Amino acid sequence: MRLEFDAVLFDLDGTLIDSTEAVRRAWRRWAEEEGVDPARLAGTKGKPAKEIVASLLPPERHEEALAHYSHIATHDLEGVVVLPGAREATEAVGDRKAIVTSCTRDVTTARTAAARLPTTDVLVTADDVDRGKPEPAPYLLGARMLGVDPRRCLVVEDTAAGLTSGRAAGCTTLGLGNDLAADVVVPDLSHVRFEVVGDRVALTVPGEG
Template identity: 85%
Template structure:
């Protein structure tokens, strides 16, 4: 099946790069050094770091706690690699793209550099929004930065909060992984093909990947 969009809005972690082990290590170290039960981190995947910190620390410790996590996350980058099909996808869509991530800008830059991911000029990070995923704000801002209607954009995500964010913004959704609530679901970006046709991005996906 072939679908067309004005632009593609990509999540970062779990969508374009594999940072799973680094993220886990960073949060586990952060929790241990902050005196937080690591079990309280369950269910936080895909949520902005500032929201996680706000849920686990009292207000007077949150600014310092977030800076502490960012320091750990920007320095522990072992094993951060690009995912299958990611480079091909972002190169194929040209300038018709943005990265919309729950990471702060410093963590985003550190991880994309570690993974050797080509630079994407339009970024929306946790520093740019007051409400993160699953709220629609990140994807609304991403489309706004491109000067586009989000309803004519594709949001590419690997988590339930991220897909909920894209859907609430009005985007068509492409889920990366399995058992996800998205319009199209594939194991990774190597299973789809992007190309720019005129001023739009064409997405070709296996018919079996499209949810009715």
């Protein structure tokens, strides 16, 4: 299978880098220190921290609690690594890409540095939108910052919330993992190939018709 796009919009955690254990540790510690039952964190994967905090604590505690989580998440970075194929994919796409993440900008900076993932010029974080994934705003903003039509973009995601966001923005979706509702699904980015051809980005999925 070969598809062409104007740009590629990559999620970060679980897509380009593996921060799974660091994220779990951060939220578990945060919940314990904030007096929140960790079981209430179920179903929050892929959602912005500010929305998770808002769903668990009263309004007067939101700002301080979010800062508390950010402090934990930017300091506990053990085990954060680049995922298979991620470096090759982002390098192949060149400047026709954006990273669109539910993390805050400080957490994003800390995790990409820990994973030694090259930075990108166009970055959309939870700090840049009022409503995060699964709403379309993050991916609409990413496309707008690149100056392209979202309907001619590919969104690369590993969560249902992220894929819902990409679809709502009008993008084609590439899901990484199993049991995901996406236009194309592969285990990870090592199973696809990107290349820039003229002013377009070509995606090739070997073995797909």
